Amino acid sequence: MIRVEGLRKVYGDFAAVQGSSFAVEPGEIFGVVGPNGAGKTTTLKSVAGLLEPTDGTVRVAGRPADDPGTRTALGFLPEESPLYEDMTARSYLRFFADLYDVPRDVADGRIESALDDLELDHRDRRLGDVSKGMKRKVAIARSLVNDPDVLVYDEPASGLDPLTTNYVLEFVRELAGSGKTVLFSAHNLHHVESICDRVAILNEGVIVARGTVESIRAEYGETTYRVFTTVPVEGSGPDGDRHVVRVGSMDAVESVRERAAAAGGEVADIRTLESTLEEIFLDVAGRPTPGSRRVTPDSEAARPVEAERPALGVEE
Structure with missing residues:
Protein backbone atom coordinates (compact mmCIF):
# COMPACT_ATOMS: atom_id res chain seq x y z
CA MET A 1 0.00 0.00 0.00
CA ILE A 2 2.94 2.36 0.65
CA ARG A 3 5.98 2.33 -1.63
CA VAL A 4 8.86 4.73 -0.98
CA GLU A 5 11.84 4.60 -3.33
CA GLY A 6 14.96 6.74 -2.95
CA LEU A 7 13.17 9.50 -1.02
CA ARG A 8 15.28 12.62 -0.64
CA LYS A 9 14.05 15.89 0.76
CA VAL A 10 16.28 18.97 0.66
CA TYR A 11 15.64 22.30 2.34
CA GLY A 12 18.06 24.82 0.88
CA ASP A 13 21.48 23.33 1.63
CA PHE A 14 20.21 20.79 4.16
CA ALA A 15 19.14 17.23 3.32
CA ALA A 16 16.42 16.27 5.80
CA VAL A 17 16.00 12.79 4.27
CA GLN A 18 18.64 11.05 2.16
CA GLY A 19 17.61 8.22 -0.15
CA SER A 20 15.11 6.34 2.02
CA SER A 21 13.34 3.29 0.61
CA PHE A 22 10.74 1.06 2.27
CA ALA A 23 7.35 -0.53 1.68
CA VAL A 24 4.39 -1.12 3.99
CA GLU A 25 1.80 -3.79 3.25
CA PRO A 26 -1.93 -3.95 4.10
CA GLY A 27 -2.53 -4.99 7.70
CA GLU A 28 1.01 -4.03 8.72
CA ILE A 29 2.21 -1.45 11.25
CA PHE A 30 5.55 -0.01 10.15
CA GLY A 31 7.40 2.10 12.70
CA VAL A 32 9.78 4.96 11.89
CA VAL A 33 12.02 5.92 14.80
CA GLY A 34 15.05 8.12 15.29
CA PRO A 35 16.46 10.98 17.33
CA ASN A 36 15.09 14.50 17.00
CA GLY A 37 15.92 15.90 13.58
CA ALA A 38 16.50 12.47 12.03
CA GLY A 39 13.87 13.03 9.31
CA LYS A 40 10.90 11.10 10.74
CA THR A 41 8.24 13.79 10.36
CA THR A 42 9.58 14.78 6.92
CA THR A 43 9.24 11.14 5.86
CA LEU A 44 5.69 10.85 7.19
CA LYS A 45 4.60 14.16 5.65
CA SER A 46 6.04 13.07 2.30
CA VAL A 47 3.97 9.88 2.45
CA ALA A 48 0.90 11.92 3.43
CA GLY A 49 1.38 14.11 0.34
CA LEU A 50 2.13 17.24 2.35
CA LEU A 51 5.70 17.59 1.09
CA GLU A 52 6.99 17.13 -2.43
CA PRO A 53 10.13 15.00 -2.57
CA THR A 54 13.26 16.58 -3.97
CA ASP A 55 14.14 13.17 -5.42
CA GLY A 56 12.61 9.72 -5.38
CA THR A 57 9.03 8.48 -5.52
CA VAL A 58 6.30 7.96 -2.95
CA ARG A 59 3.20 5.97 -3.86
CA VAL A 60 0.18 5.32 -1.68
CA ALA A 61 -2.50 2.81 -2.66
CA GLY A 62 -1.01 2.64 -6.15
CA ARG A 63 -1.01 6.40 -6.77
CA PRO A 64 1.58 9.15 -6.26
CA ALA A 65 1.32 10.54 -2.74
CA ASP A 66 0.57 14.03 -4.11
CA ASP A 67 -2.25 12.82 -6.37
CA PRO A 68 -5.52 14.47 -5.21
CA GLY A 69 -7.22 11.08 -5.32
CA THR A 70 -4.74 9.71 -2.79
CA ARG A 71 -6.25 11.80 -0.01
CA THR A 72 -9.45 9.80 -0.11
CA ALA A 73 -7.42 6.67 0.63
CA LEU A 74 -5.28 8.18 3.40
CA GLY A 75 -5.78 9.41 6.95
CA PHE A 76 -3.08 11.57 8.53
CA LEU A 77 -2.55 12.34 12.21
CA PRO A 78 0.21 14.88 12.90
CA GLU A 79 2.05 15.03 16.21
CA GLU A 80 0.50 18.40 16.98
CA SER A 81 -3.14 18.45 15.99
CA PRO A 82 -5.04 21.53 17.23
CA LEU A 83 -8.82 21.31 16.88
CA TYR A 84 -11.56 23.87 16.33
CA GLU A 85 -12.33 24.31 20.00
CA ASP A 86 -15.72 25.98 19.60
CA MET A 87 -17.05 22.89 17.83
CA THR A 88 -18.28 19.68 19.45
CA ALA A 89 -16.76 16.33 18.54
CA ARG A 90 -19.75 15.47 16.35
CA SER A 91 -19.90 18.82 14.53
CA TYR A 92 -16.13 18.81 14.04
CA LEU A 93 -16.11 15.35 12.49
CA ARG A 94 -19.13 16.14 10.31
CA PHE A 95 -17.28 19.22 9.06
CA PHE A 96 -14.35 17.10 7.89
CA ALA A 97 -16.62 14.44 6.47
CA ASP A 98 -18.17 17.19 4.33
CA LEU A 99 -14.68 18.21 3.14
CA TYR A 100 -14.20 14.62 1.99
CA ASP A 101 -17.63 14.62 0.32
CA VAL A 102 -18.83 11.76 2.52
CA PRO A 103 -22.66 11.55 2.32
CA ARG A 104 -24.26 12.73 5.57
CA ASP A 105 -25.96 9.41 6.42
CA VAL A 106 -22.73 7.51 5.77
CA ALA A 107 -20.71 10.09 7.70
CA ASP A 108 -22.99 9.98 10.74
CA GLY A 109 -22.78 6.22 10.96
CA ARG A 110 -19.04 6.24 10.48
CA ILE A 111 -18.54 9.00 13.08
CA GLU A 112 -20.65 7.26 15.71
CA SER A 113 -18.85 3.98 15.05
CA ALA A 114 -15.42 5.60 15.42
CA LEU A 115 -16.44 7.41 18.60
CA ASP A 116 -17.87 4.17 20.00
CA ASP A 117 -14.70 2.28 19.17
CA LEU A 118 -12.62 5.00 20.83
CA GLU A 119 -14.97 5.05 23.83
CA LEU A 120 -15.24 8.81 23.54
CA ASP A 121 -17.80 10.41 25.84
CA HIS A 122 -19.09 14.00 25.90
CA ARG A 123 -19.57 14.07 22.13
CA ASP A 124 -21.62 17.25 22.27
CA ARG A 125 -19.30 19.18 24.57
CA ARG A 126 -17.08 21.97 23.20
CA LEU A 127 -13.69 20.59 22.26
CA GLY A 128 -12.11 23.44 24.18
CA ASP A 129 -13.61 21.98 27.35
CA VAL A 130 -12.44 18.37 27.05
CA SER A 131 -9.21 16.67 28.13
CA LYS A 132 -6.11 16.26 25.98
CA GLY A 133 -6.77 12.53 25.74
CA MET A 134 -10.28 13.13 24.42
CA LYS A 135 -8.95 15.66 21.91
CA ARG A 136 -6.45 13.11 20.67
CA LYS A 137 -9.21 10.54 20.25
CA VAL A 138 -11.22 13.08 18.22
CA ALA A 139 -8.16 13.70 16.04
CA ILE A 140 -7.83 9.95 15.47
CA ALA A 141 -11.54 9.74 14.62
CA ARG A 142 -11.00 12.59 12.15
CA SER A 143 -8.38 10.49 10.34
CA LEU A 144 -11.03 7.81 9.84
CA VAL A 145 -14.03 9.78 8.54
CA ASN A 146 -13.12 9.03 4.93
CA ASP A 147 -12.59 5.31 5.76
CA PRO A 148 -8.99 5.33 4.44
CA ASP A 149 -7.00 2.22 3.61
CA VAL A 150 -3.73 3.88 4.70
CA LEU A 151 -3.08 5.65 8.01
CA VAL A 152 -0.05 7.83 8.73
CA TYR A 153 0.22 8.48 12.48
CA ASP A 154 2.93 10.75 13.87
CA GLU A 155 3.18 10.23 17.64
CA PRO A 156 -0.47 9.18 18.10
CA ALA A 157 -0.02 8.85 21.88
CA SER A 158 1.92 12.10 22.30
CA GLY A 159 1.45 13.61 25.76
CA LEU A 160 -1.20 11.14 26.90
CA ASP A 161 -1.45 9.43 30.27
CA PRO A 162 -0.48 5.72 30.43
CA LEU A 163 -4.07 4.46 30.45
CA THR A 164 -5.11 6.51 27.39
CA THR A 165 -1.82 5.69 25.69
CA ASN A 166 -2.42 1.95 26.03
CA TYR A 167 -5.94 2.38 24.72
CA VAL A 168 -4.78 4.36 21.68
CA LEU A 169 -2.05 1.84 20.88
CA GLU A 170 -4.50 -1.04 21.13
CA PHE A 171 -6.87 0.83 18.83
CA VAL A 172 -4.09 1.28 16.26
CA ARG A 173 -3.40 -2.44 16.48
CA GLU A 174 -7.09 -3.14 15.82
CA LEU A 175 -7.02 -0.85 12.78
CA ALA A 176 -4.16 -2.86 11.31
CA GLY A 177 -6.02 -6.04 12.19
CA SER A 178 -8.92 -4.83 10.07
CA GLY A 179 -6.57 -4.63 7.06
CA LYS A 180 -5.48 -1.00 7.15
CA THR A 181 -1.89 -0.05 6.40
CA VAL A 182 -0.31 1.95 9.23
CA LEU A 183 2.86 4.06 9.12
CA PHE A 184 3.67 4.93 12.71
CA SER A 185 6.17 7.13 14.52
CA ALA A 186 6.80 7.35 18.28
CA HIS A 187 9.56 8.47 20.60
CA ASN A 188 8.68 5.82 23.17
CA LEU A 189 10.48 2.78 21.80
CA HIS A 190 8.65 0.43 24.13
CA HIS A 191 5.46 1.41 22.29
CA VAL A 192 7.14 0.81 18.94
CA GLU A 193 8.50 -2.56 20.03
CA SER A 194 5.10 -3.67 21.31
CA ILE A 195 2.98 -2.58 18.34
CA CYS A 196 5.05 -2.52 15.13
CA ASP A 197 5.51 -5.44 12.75
CA ARG A 198 8.61 -3.87 11.23
CA VAL A 199 10.77 -0.86 12.10
CA ALA A 200 13.11 1.55 10.32
CA ILE A 201 15.67 3.46 12.39
CA LEU A 202 16.54 6.85 10.92
CA ASN A 203 19.69 8.78 11.77
CA GLU A 204 20.72 12.04 10.11
CA GLY A 205 18.19 11.47 7.34
CA VAL A 206 19.39 7.94 6.52
CA ILE A 207 17.75 4.59 7.30
CA VAL A 208 20.50 2.86 9.27
CA ALA A 209 18.56 -0.27 10.29
CA ARG A 210 15.35 -1.86 9.05
CA GLY A 211 13.36 -5.05 9.61
CA THR A 212 11.36 -6.82 12.26
CA VAL A 213 12.34 -6.09 15.84
CA GLU A 214 13.63 -9.66 16.02
CA SER A 215 15.80 -9.32 12.90
CA ILE A 216 17.17 -5.95 14.06
CA ARG A 217 17.92 -7.46 17.45
CA ALA A 218 19.67 -10.40 15.80
CA GLU A 219 21.83 -8.13 13.62
CA TYR A 220 22.57 -5.24 15.95
CA GLY A 221 21.81 -6.44 19.45
CA GLU A 222 23.52 -8.86 21.74
CA SER A 275 18.93 -6.17 23.84
CA THR A 276 15.82 -4.03 23.88
CA LEU A 277 14.95 -1.89 20.87
CA GLU A 278 15.89 1.15 22.94
CA GLU A 279 19.37 -0.24 23.65
CA ILE A 280 19.85 -1.05 19.96
CA PHE A 281 18.53 2.37 18.97
CA LEU A 282 20.99 4.17 21.27
CA ASP A 283 23.84 2.13 19.81
CA VAL A 284 22.88 2.40 16.13
CA ALA A 285 21.81 6.05 16.27
CA GLY A 286 25.06 6.92 18.01
CA ARG A 287 27.21 5.61 15.17
CA PRO A 288 28.51 8.07 12.56
CA THR A 289 26.41 8.22 9.40
CA PRO A 290 28.23 8.24 6.04
CA GLY A 291 28.12 11.49 4.11
CA SER A 292 26.96 14.95 5.06
CA ARG A 293 23.47 16.42 5.23
CA ARG A 294 24.83 19.68 3.85
CA VAL A 295 24.24 20.15 0.12
CA THR A 296 26.62 22.38 -1.82
CA PRO A 297 25.25 24.69 -4.54
CA ASP A 298 26.98 22.57 -7.17
CA SER A 299 25.44 19.33 -5.95
CA GLU A 300 22.81 17.75 -8.17
CA ALA A 301 20.71 17.29 -5.04
CA ALA A 302 20.44 21.04 -4.51
CA ARG A 303 16.95 22.11 -5.55
CA PRO A 304 14.64 25.01 -4.79
CA VAL A 305 12.78 24.57 -1.52
CA GLU A 306 9.20 23.44 -2.11
CA ALA A 307 6.41 24.88 -0.02
CA GLU A 308 4.56 22.56 2.30
CA ARG A 309 1.23 21.56 0.86
CA PRO A 310 -2.02 22.04 2.73
CA ALA A 311 -4.03 18.94 3.56
CA LEU A 312 -7.48 18.14 4.76
CA GLY A 313 -7.61 17.53 8.47
CA VAL A 314 -4.58 19.63 9.43
CA GLU A 315 -5.10 22.99 11.06
CA GLU A 316 -2.43 25.53 11.69
Missing part, protein backbone atom coordinates in the same frame (compact mmCIF):
# COMPACT_ATOMS: atom_id res chain seq x y z
CA THR A 223 22.46 -11.81 23.85
CA THR A 224 23.87 -12.20 27.34
CA TYR A 225 23.23 -14.69 30.12
CA ARG A 226 22.73 -14.25 33.85
CA VAL A 227 24.08 -17.37 35.53
CA PHE A 228 23.00 -18.03 39.11
CA THR A 229 25.24 -20.28 41.20
CA THR A 230 25.05 -21.75 44.71
CA VAL A 231 28.64 -20.70 45.47
CA PRO A 232 30.61 -17.56 44.56
CA VAL A 233 32.68 -17.73 41.37
CA GLU A 234 35.03 -15.21 39.79
CA GLY A 235 33.15 -12.08 38.76
CA SER A 236 29.92 -12.99 40.55
CA GLY A 237 27.97 -10.92 43.03
CA PRO A 238 25.45 -11.79 45.73
CA ASP A 239 21.78 -12.25 44.81
CA GLY A 240 19.84 -13.28 47.88
CA ASP A 241 21.05 -16.68 48.93
CA ARG A 242 22.68 -17.22 45.52
CA HIS A 243 25.37 -15.59 43.41
CA VAL A 244 25.03 -14.21 39.88
CA VAL A 245 27.42 -13.44 37.07
CA ARG A 246 26.66 -12.05 33.61
CA VAL A 247 28.43 -13.57 30.60
CA GLY A 248 28.19 -13.20 26.85
CA SER A 249 28.26 -16.73 25.42
CA MET A 250 27.28 -20.30 26.11
CA ASP A 251 30.98 -21.20 26.29
CA ALA A 252 31.29 -18.72 29.15
CA VAL A 253 28.20 -20.26 30.79
CA GLU A 254 29.90 -23.67 30.67
CA SER A 255 33.03 -22.12 32.18
CA VAL A 256 30.95 -20.76 35.08
CA ARG A 257 29.42 -24.22 35.54
CA GLU A 258 32.88 -25.80 35.75
CA ARG A 259 34.13 -23.19 38.24
CA ALA A 260 31.04 -23.62 40.41
CA ALA A 261 31.49 -27.41 40.43
CA ALA A 262 35.16 -27.01 41.34
CA ALA A 263 34.11 -24.87 44.31
CA GLY A 264 31.66 -27.51 45.49
CA GLY A 265 28.53 -25.85 44.08
CA GLU A 266 26.43 -25.83 40.96
CA VAL A 267 24.54 -23.62 38.52
CA ALA A 268 21.03 -23.05 39.91
CA ASP A 269 19.52 -21.04 37.05
CA ILE A 270 20.35 -19.42 33.70
CA ARG A 271 18.42 -16.48 32.27
CA THR A 272 18.78 -15.14 28.75
CA LEU A 273 18.83 -11.36 28.24
CA GLU A 274 18.35 -9.79 24.81
Whole structure:
Protein backbone atom coordinates (compact mmCIF):
# COMPACT_ATOMS: atom_id res chain seq x y z
CA MET A 1 0.00 0.00 0.00
CA ILE A 2 2.94 2.36 0.65
CA ARG A 3 5.98 2.33 -1.63
CA VAL A 4 8.86 4.73 -0.98
CA GLU A 5 11.84 4.60 -3.33
CA GLY A 6 14.96 6.74 -2.95
CA LEU A 7 13.17 9.50 -1.02
CA ARG A 8 15.28 12.62 -0.64
CA LYS A 9 14.05 15.89 0.76
CA VAL A 10 16.28 18.97 0.66
CA TYR A 11 15.64 22.30 2.34
CA GLY A 12 18.06 24.82 0.88
CA ASP A 13 21.48 23.33 1.63
CA PHE A 14 20.21 20.79 4.16
CA ALA A 15 19.14 17.23 3.32
CA ALA A 16 16.42 16.27 5.80
CA VAL A 17 16.00 12.79 4.27
CA GLN A 18 18.64 11.05 2.16
CA GLY A 19 17.61 8.22 -0.15
CA SER A 20 15.11 6.34 2.02
CA SER A 21 13.34 3.29 0.61
CA PHE A 22 10.74 1.06 2.27
CA ALA A 23 7.35 -0.53 1.68
CA VAL A 24 4.39 -1.12 3.99
CA GLU A 25 1.80 -3.79 3.25
CA PRO A 26 -1.93 -3.95 4.10
CA GLY A 27 -2.53 -4.99 7.70
CA GLU A 28 1.01 -4.03 8.72
CA ILE A 29 2.21 -1.45 11.25
CA PHE A 30 5.55 -0.01 10.15
CA GLY A 31 7.40 2.10 12.70
CA VAL A 32 9.78 4.96 11.89
CA VAL A 33 12.02 5.92 14.80
CA GLY A 34 15.05 8.12 15.29
CA PRO A 35 16.46 10.98 17.33
CA ASN A 36 15.09 14.50 17.00
CA GLY A 37 15.92 15.90 13.58
CA ALA A 38 16.50 12.47 12.03
CA GLY A 39 13.87 13.03 9.31
CA LYS A 40 10.90 11.10 10.74
CA THR A 41 8.24 13.79 10.36
CA THR A 42 9.58 14.78 6.92
CA THR A 43 9.24 11.14 5.86
CA LEU A 44 5.69 10.85 7.19
CA LYS A 45 4.60 14.16 5.65
CA SER A 46 6.04 13.07 2.30
CA VAL A 47 3.97 9.88 2.45
CA ALA A 48 0.90 11.92 3.43
CA GLY A 49 1.38 14.11 0.34
CA LEU A 50 2.13 17.24 2.35
CA LEU A 51 5.70 17.59 1.09
CA GLU A 52 6.99 17.13 -2.43
CA PRO A 53 10.13 15.00 -2.57
CA THR A 54 13.26 16.58 -3.97
CA ASP A 55 14.14 13.17 -5.42
CA GLY A 56 12.61 9.72 -5.38
CA THR A 57 9.03 8.48 -5.52
CA VAL A 58 6.30 7.96 -2.95
CA ARG A 59 3.20 5.97 -3.86
CA VAL A 60 0.18 5.32 -1.68
CA ALA A 61 -2.50 2.81 -2.66
CA GLY A 62 -1.01 2.64 -6.15
CA ARG A 63 -1.01 6.40 -6.77
CA PRO A 64 1.58 9.15 -6.26
CA ALA A 65 1.32 10.54 -2.74
CA ASP A 66 0.57 14.03 -4.11
CA ASP A 67 -2.25 12.82 -6.37
CA PRO A 68 -5.52 14.47 -5.21
CA GLY A 69 -7.22 11.08 -5.32
CA THR A 70 -4.74 9.71 -2.79
CA ARG A 71 -6.25 11.80 -0.01
CA THR A 72 -9.45 9.80 -0.11
CA ALA A 73 -7.42 6.67 0.63
CA LEU A 74 -5.28 8.18 3.40
CA GLY A 75 -5.78 9.41 6.95
CA PHE A 76 -3.08 11.57 8.53
CA LEU A 77 -2.55 12.34 12.21
CA PRO A 78 0.21 14.88 12.90
CA GLU A 79 2.05 15.03 16.21
CA GLU A 80 0.50 18.40 16.98
CA SER A 81 -3.14 18.45 15.99
CA PRO A 82 -5.04 21.53 17.23
CA LEU A 83 -8.82 21.31 16.88
CA TYR A 84 -11.56 23.87 16.33
CA GLU A 85 -12.33 24.31 20.00
CA ASP A 86 -15.72 25.98 19.60
CA MET A 87 -17.05 22.89 17.83
CA THR A 88 -18.28 19.68 19.45
CA ALA A 89 -16.76 16.33 18.54
CA ARG A 90 -19.75 15.47 16.35
CA SER A 91 -19.90 18.82 14.53
CA TYR A 92 -16.13 18.81 14.04
CA LEU A 93 -16.11 15.35 12.49
CA ARG A 94 -19.13 16.14 10.31
CA PHE A 95 -17.28 19.22 9.06
CA PHE A 96 -14.35 17.10 7.89
CA ALA A 97 -16.62 14.44 6.47
CA ASP A 98 -18.17 17.19 4.33
CA LEU A 99 -14.68 18.21 3.14
CA TYR A 100 -14.20 14.62 1.99
CA ASP A 101 -17.63 14.62 0.32
CA VAL A 102 -18.83 11.76 2.52
CA PRO A 103 -22.66 11.55 2.32
CA ARG A 104 -24.26 12.73 5.57
CA ASP A 105 -25.96 9.41 6.42
CA VAL A 106 -22.73 7.51 5.77
CA ALA A 107 -20.71 10.09 7.70
CA ASP A 108 -22.99 9.98 10.74
CA GLY A 109 -22.78 6.22 10.96
CA ARG A 110 -19.04 6.24 10.48
CA ILE A 111 -18.54 9.00 13.08
CA GLU A 112 -20.65 7.26 15.71
CA SER A 113 -18.85 3.98 15.05
CA ALA A 114 -15.42 5.60 15.42
CA LEU A 115 -16.44 7.41 18.60
CA ASP A 116 -17.87 4.17 20.00
CA ASP A 117 -14.70 2.28 19.17
CA LEU A 118 -12.62 5.00 20.83
CA GLU A 119 -14.97 5.05 23.83
CA LEU A 120 -15.24 8.81 23.54
CA ASP A 121 -17.80 10.41 25.84
CA HIS A 122 -19.09 14.00 25.90
CA ARG A 123 -19.57 14.07 22.13
CA ASP A 124 -21.62 17.25 22.27
CA ARG A 125 -19.30 19.18 24.57
CA ARG A 126 -17.08 21.97 23.20
CA LEU A 127 -13.69 20.59 22.26
CA GLY A 128 -12.11 23.44 24.18
CA ASP A 129 -13.61 21.98 27.35
CA VAL A 130 -12.44 18.37 27.05
CA SER A 131 -9.21 16.67 28.13
CA LYS A 132 -6.11 16.26 25.98
CA GLY A 133 -6.77 12.53 25.74
CA MET A 134 -10.28 13.13 24.42
CA LYS A 135 -8.95 15.66 21.91
CA ARG A 136 -6.45 13.11 20.67
CA LYS A 137 -9.21 10.54 20.25
CA VAL A 138 -11.22 13.08 18.22
CA ALA A 139 -8.16 13.70 16.04
CA ILE A 140 -7.83 9.95 15.47
CA ALA A 141 -11.54 9.74 14.62
CA ARG A 142 -11.00 12.59 12.15
CA SER A 143 -8.38 10.49 10.34
CA LEU A 144 -11.03 7.81 9.84
CA VAL A 145 -14.03 9.78 8.54
CA ASN A 146 -13.12 9.03 4.93
CA ASP A 147 -12.59 5.31 5.76
CA PRO A 148 -8.99 5.33 4.44
CA ASP A 149 -7.00 2.22 3.61
CA VAL A 150 -3.73 3.88 4.70
CA LEU A 151 -3.08 5.65 8.01
CA VAL A 152 -0.05 7.83 8.73
CA TYR A 153 0.22 8.48 12.48
CA ASP A 154 2.93 10.75 13.87
CA GLU A 155 3.18 10.23 17.64
CA PRO A 156 -0.47 9.18 18.10
CA ALA A 157 -0.02 8.85 21.88
CA SER A 158 1.92 12.10 22.30
CA GLY A 159 1.45 13.61 25.76
CA LEU A 160 -1.20 11.14 26.90
CA ASP A 161 -1.45 9.43 30.27
CA PRO A 162 -0.48 5.72 30.43
CA LEU A 163 -4.07 4.46 30.45
CA THR A 164 -5.11 6.51 27.39
CA THR A 165 -1.82 5.69 25.69
CA ASN A 166 -2.42 1.95 26.03
CA TYR A 167 -5.94 2.38 24.72
CA VAL A 168 -4.78 4.36 21.68
CA LEU A 169 -2.05 1.84 20.88
CA GLU A 170 -4.50 -1.04 21.13
CA PHE A 171 -6.87 0.83 18.83
CA VAL A 172 -4.09 1.28 16.26
CA ARG A 173 -3.40 -2.44 16.48
CA GLU A 174 -7.09 -3.14 15.82
CA LEU A 175 -7.02 -0.85 12.78
CA ALA A 176 -4.16 -2.86 11.31
CA GLY A 177 -6.02 -6.04 12.19
CA SER A 178 -8.92 -4.83 10.07
CA GLY A 179 -6.57 -4.63 7.06
CA LYS A 180 -5.48 -1.00 7.15
CA THR A 181 -1.89 -0.05 6.40
CA VAL A 182 -0.31 1.95 9.23
CA LEU A 183 2.86 4.06 9.12
CA PHE A 184 3.67 4.93 12.71
CA SER A 185 6.17 7.13 14.52
CA ALA A 186 6.80 7.35 18.28
CA HIS A 187 9.56 8.47 20.60
CA ASN A 188 8.68 5.82 23.17
CA LEU A 189 10.48 2.78 21.80
CA HIS A 190 8.65 0.43 24.13
CA HIS A 191 5.46 1.41 22.29
CA VAL A 192 7.14 0.81 18.94
CA GLU A 193 8.50 -2.56 20.03
CA SER A 194 5.10 -3.67 21.31
CA ILE A 195 2.98 -2.58 18.34
CA CYS A 196 5.05 -2.52 15.13
CA ASP A 197 5.51 -5.44 12.75
CA ARG A 198 8.61 -3.87 11.23
CA VAL A 199 10.77 -0.86 12.10
CA ALA A 200 13.11 1.55 10.32
CA ILE A 201 15.67 3.46 12.39
CA LEU A 202 16.54 6.85 10.92
CA ASN A 203 19.69 8.78 11.77
CA GLU A 204 20.72 12.04 10.11
CA GLY A 205 18.19 11.47 7.34
CA VAL A 206 19.39 7.94 6.52
CA ILE A 207 17.75 4.59 7.30
CA VAL A 208 20.50 2.86 9.27
CA ALA A 209 18.56 -0.27 10.29
CA ARG A 210 15.35 -1.86 9.05
CA GLY A 211 13.36 -5.05 9.61
CA THR A 212 11.36 -6.82 12.26
CA VAL A 213 12.34 -6.09 15.84
CA GLU A 214 13.63 -9.66 16.02
CA SER A 215 15.80 -9.32 12.90
CA ILE A 216 17.17 -5.95 14.06
CA ARG A 217 17.92 -7.46 17.45
CA ALA A 218 19.67 -10.40 15.80
CA GLU A 219 21.83 -8.13 13.62
CA TYR A 220 22.57 -5.24 15.95
CA GLY A 221 21.81 -6.44 19.45
CA GLU A 222 23.52 -8.86 21.74
CA THR A 223 22.46 -11.81 23.85
CA THR A 224 23.87 -12.20 27.34
CA TYR A 225 23.23 -14.69 30.12
CA ARG A 226 22.73 -14.25 33.85
CA VAL A 227 24.08 -17.37 35.53
CA PHE A 228 23.00 -18.03 39.11
CA THR A 229 25.24 -20.28 41.20
CA THR A 230 25.05 -21.75 44.71
CA VAL A 231 28.64 -20.70 45.47
CA PRO A 232 30.61 -17.56 44.56
CA VAL A 233 32.68 -17.73 41.37
CA GLU A 234 35.03 -15.21 39.79
CA GLY A 235 33.15 -12.08 38.76
CA SER A 236 29.92 -12.99 40.55
CA GLY A 237 27.97 -10.92 43.03
CA PRO A 238 25.45 -11.79 45.73
CA ASP A 239 21.78 -12.25 44.81
CA GLY A 240 19.84 -13.28 47.88
CA ASP A 241 21.05 -16.68 48.93
CA ARG A 242 22.68 -17.22 45.52
CA HIS A 243 25.37 -15.59 43.41
CA VAL A 244 25.03 -14.21 39.88
CA VAL A 245 27.42 -13.44 37.07
CA ARG A 246 26.66 -12.05 33.61
CA VAL A 247 28.43 -13.57 30.60
CA GLY A 248 28.19 -13.20 26.85
CA SER A 249 28.26 -16.73 25.42
CA MET A 250 27.28 -20.30 26.11
CA ASP A 251 30.98 -21.20 26.29
CA ALA A 252 31.29 -18.72 29.15
CA VAL A 253 28.20 -20.26 30.79
CA GLU A 254 29.90 -23.67 30.67
CA SER A 255 33.03 -22.12 32.18
CA VAL A 256 30.95 -20.76 35.08
CA ARG A 257 29.42 -24.22 35.54
CA GLU A 258 32.88 -25.80 35.75
CA ARG A 259 34.13 -23.19 38.24
CA ALA A 260 31.04 -23.62 40.41
CA ALA A 261 31.49 -27.41 40.43
CA ALA A 262 35.16 -27.01 41.34
CA ALA A 263 34.11 -24.87 44.31
CA GLY A 264 31.66 -27.51 45.49
CA GLY A 265 28.53 -25.85 44.08
CA GLU A 266 26.43 -25.83 40.96
CA VAL A 267 24.54 -23.62 38.52
CA ALA A 268 21.03 -23.05 39.91
CA ASP A 269 19.52 -21.04 37.05
CA ILE A 270 20.35 -19.42 33.70
CA ARG A 271 18.42 -16.48 32.27
CA THR A 272 18.78 -15.14 28.75
CA LEU A 273 18.83 -11.36 28.24
CA GLU A 274 18.35 -9.79 24.81
CA SER A 275 18.93 -6.17 23.84
CA THR A 276 15.82 -4.03 23.88
CA LEU A 277 14.95 -1.89 20.87
CA GLU A 278 15.89 1.15 22.94
CA GLU A 279 19.37 -0.24 23.65
CA ILE A 280 19.85 -1.05 19.96
CA PHE A 281 18.53 2.37 18.97
CA LEU A 282 20.99 4.17 21.27
CA ASP A 283 23.84 2.13 19.81
CA VAL A 284 22.88 2.40 16.13
CA ALA A 285 21.81 6.05 16.27
CA GLY A 286 25.06 6.92 18.01
CA ARG A 287 27.21 5.61 15.17
CA PRO A 288 28.51 8.07 12.56
CA THR A 289 26.41 8.22 9.40
CA PRO A 290 28.23 8.24 6.04
CA GLY A 291 28.12 11.49 4.11
CA SER A 292 26.96 14.95 5.06
CA ARG A 293 23.47 16.42 5.23
CA ARG A 294 24.83 19.68 3.85
CA VAL A 295 24.24 20.15 0.12
CA THR A 296 26.62 22.38 -1.82
CA PRO A 297 25.25 24.69 -4.54
CA ASP A 298 26.98 22.57 -7.17
CA SER A 299 25.44 19.33 -5.95
CA GLU A 300 22.81 17.75 -8.17
CA ALA A 301 20.71 17.29 -5.04
CA ALA A 302 20.44 21.04 -4.51
CA ARG A 303 16.95 22.11 -5.55
CA PRO A 304 14.64 25.01 -4.79
CA VAL A 305 12.78 24.57 -1.52
CA GLU A 306 9.20 23.44 -2.11
CA ALA A 307 6.41 24.88 -0.02
CA GLU A 308 4.56 22.56 2.30
CA ARG A 309 1.23 21.56 0.86
CA PRO A 310 -2.02 22.04 2.73
CA ALA A 311 -4.03 18.94 3.56
CA LEU A 312 -7.48 18.14 4.76
CA GLY A 313 -7.61 17.53 8.47
CA VAL A 314 -4.58 19.63 9.43
CA GLU A 315 -5.10 22.99 11.06
CA GLU A 316 -2.43 25.53 11.69
